[in-house]
Amino acid sequence: xxxxxxxxxxxxxxxxxxxxxxxxxxxxxxxxxxxxxxxxxxxxxxxxxxxxxxxxxxxxxxxxxxxxxxxxxxxxxxxxxxxxxxxxxxxxxxxxxxxxxxxxxxxxxxxxxxxxxxxxxxxxxxxxxxxxxxxxxxxxxxxxxxxxxxxxxxxxxxxxxxxxxxxxxxxxxxxxxxxxxxxxxxxxxxxxxxxxxxxxxxxxxxxxxxxxxxxxxxxxxxxxxxxxxxxxxxxxxxxxxxxxxxxxxxxxxxxxxxxxxxxxxxxx
Amino acid sequence: xxxxxxxxxxxxxxxxxxxxxxxxxxxxxxxxxxxxxxxxxxxxxxxxxxxxxxxxxxxxxxxxxxxxxxxxxxxxxxxxxxxxxxxxxxxxxxxxxxxxxxxxxxxxxxxxxxxxxxxxxxxxxxxxxxxxxxxxxxxxxxxxxxxxxxxxxxxxxxxxxxxxxxxxxxxxxxxxxxxxxxxxxxxxxxxxxxxxxxxxxxxxxxxxxxxxxxxxxxxxxxxxxxxxxxxxxxxxxxxxxxxxxxxxxxxxxxxxxxxxxxxxxxxxxxxxxxxxx
Numbered sequence: 001x002x003x004x005x006x007x008x009x010x011x012x013x014x015x016x017x018x019x020x021x022x023x024x025x026x027x028x029x030x031x032x033x034x035x036x037x038x039x040x041x042x043x044x045x046x047x048x049x050x051x052x053x054x055x056x057x058x059x060x061x062x063x064x065x066x067x068x069x070x071x072x073x074x075x076x077x078x079x080x081x082x083x084x085x086x087x088x089x090x091x092x093x094x095x096x097x098x099x100x101x102x103x104x105x106x107x108x109x110x111x112x113x114x115x116x117x118x119x120x121x122x123x124x125x126x127x128x129x130x131x132x133x134x135x136x137x138x139x140x141x142x143x144x145x146x147x148x149x150x151x152x153x154x155x156x157x158x159x160x161x162x163x164x165x166x167x168x169x170x171x172x173x174x175x176x177x178x179x180x181x182x183x184x185x186x187x188x189x190x191x192x193x194x195x196x197x198x199x200x201x202x203x204x205x206x207x208x209x210x211x212x213x214x215x216x217x218x219x220x221x222x223x224x225x226x227x228x229x230x231x232x233x234x235x236x237x238x239x240x241x242x243x244x245x246x247x248x249x250x251x252x253x254x255x256x257x258x259x260x261x262x263x264x265x266x267x268x
Numbered sequence: 269x270x271x272x273x274x275x276x277x278x279x280x281x282x283x284x285x286x287x288x289x290x291x292x293x294x295x296x297x298x299x300x301x302x303x304x305x306x307x308x309x310x311x312x313x314x315x316x317x318x319x320x321x322x323x324x325x326x327x328x329x330x331x332x333x334x335x336x337x338x339x340x341x342x343x344x345x346x347x348x349x350x351x352x353x354x355x356x357x358x359x360x361x362x363x364x365x366x367x368x369x370x371x372x373x374x375x376x377x378x379x380x381x382x383x384x385x386x387x388x389x390x391x392x393x394x395x396x397x398x399x400x401x402x403x404x405x406x407x408x409x410x411x412x413x414x415x416x417x418x419x420x421x422x423x424x425x426x427x428x429x430x431x432x433x434x435x436x437x438x439x440x441x442x443x444x445x446x447x448x449x450x451x452x453x454x455x456x457x458x459x460x461x462x463x464x465x466x467x468x469x470x471x472x473x474x475x476x477x478x479x480x481x482x483x484x485x486x487x488x489x490x491x492x493x494x495x496x497x498x499x500x501x502x503x504x505x506x507x508x509x510x511x512x513x514x515x516x517x518x519x520x521x522x523x524x525x526x527x528x529x530x531x532x533x534x535x536x537x538x539x540x541x542x543x544x545x
Contacts, residue, residue, distance in 0.1 A: 164366070166362060166364050166366040167366055169360075169362075169366065170360070170362060170366035170367075170368075171368075172334070173332065173358070174359070174379055174383060175380055175383050175384055176383050177383075184379075185368070188370045189370070191370070
């Protein structure tokens with residue numbers, strides 16, 4: 001008997017490859033299986049669609065909402081609200097993060113505010129923001145901005161502070177001005193960390209905008225979700241959830257793609 | 269190729285009673301350098317050698333202008349006129365390479381030229397020449413992570429030489445490399461420095477490296493760093509590994525080793541007392 005080898009490399013020649021070993025087949029296949037079981041059990045048990053609509057009913061509702069129900073407009077509003085505030089947060093957060101990381105004075109001041117505001121669940125700010133800003137565009141922009149800004153600032157500070165001081169010395173030696181050091185050394189070396197912050201920030205922005213829409217909105221995916229639930233249109237609730245889940249997948253994959261492009265040097 | 273006749277080095281660097289004391293709020297002040305008198309001749313290679321913590325890298329940082337001495341002064345003297353002048357153009361080769369990991373080899377080498385606003389076509393031409401001079405042609409578009417330690421330091425050397433510095437500062441350039449790579453790179457660097465005719469200051473732990481590369485060896489004492497002795501090296505150039513078989517080489521090696529052994533012992537005692545305190 002040969003001893004048991006744990007390494008994958010040693011394993012491969014002994015076991016022939018089978019089609020269901022493909023991670024995509026496993027992933028998509030199991031999703032399909034769950035939907036199939038759902039459909040069958042809902043049909044057989046005869047559970048009321050008020051509680052659990054069948055996947056086919058949900059799909060029909062989804063198509064109907066896109067075709068005649070203006071769901072595309074709701075999607076557009078939600079995306080606009082998320083990305084407007086998030087976009088401002090990326091620019092402001094990165095700049096602020098660099099400033100905090102490079103100036104001990106600014107850091108001393110900012111540390112206090114971050115320590116107070118960061119752990120606060122941002123949904124708790126919704127009532128106050130409604131009082132100040134109403135329920136229109138400025139409110140949505142602010143709520144999305146507040147969701148994204150903290151992770152971006154904190155990760156930017158972390159990334160800049162972790163920059164190898166040898167690289168800064170080397171740049172100075174090659175004649176870099178303080179501004180050039182920020183733009184050409186600190187910023188690129190912090191990019192992986194900044195991206196981690198952007199990823200976290202966008203997630204929080206999505207949550208906050210949808211939650212705010214549920215509370216105050218008349219338009220947007222959150223509002224649609226809440227209204228559908230109120231009138232017990234359960235298929236529509238599921239349909240909106242599918243749109244939100246798809247949005248999450250698209251955003252994650254897009255970020256993976258950008259990460260890969262920007263992080264070429266990190267791969268061997 | 270890297271020699272530039274119009275800018276032949278003609279500025280000597282003079283350390284006049286240079287001292288540096290680091291003060292901190294928590295610890296007793298540390299005297300890193302004390303009363304250093306030394307002259308770096310233009311167009312020559314001066315090696316600074318001494319035990320760990322003797323302040324030889326600190327001296328290099330003072331020459332570069334990244335640290336200011338707390339006592340004494342640094343002067344730059346134009347040889348022809350004997351007048352004081354400004355700091356000549358300098359470039360450093362680092363022990364830890366300090367290459368920008370997100371830039372390719374050619375982008376790293378052209379970095380300083382880009383900062384200085386040199387046009388793209390010109391900086392690429394100059395960077396390619398410098399890369400060829402360290403035998404790295406064909407690796408222009410690799411990232412530092414994809415290169416061996418020896419290759420990375422050759423990029424570091426090219427990045428410094430492409431700036432055509434009047435003074436090349438070598439801060440333990442081969443300290444992080446294995447013994448064989450070290451031998452090959454020492455020869456290569458000796459050749460590059462000879463052909464470029466630049467002034468060079470080499471900080472090293474290696475007696476062999478100092479003798480192979482330098483015209484003048486400055487032996488330093490343990491903390492506080494002081495100059496123990498200045499030794500001229502008259503071995504003929506080009507020097508290669510074969511030079512190490514010359515009797516004059518052996519005599520020099522023994523002499524420097526004799527001085528350093530005592531200093532290293534003293535440095536070890538100081539260090540262990542520092543740990544006890």
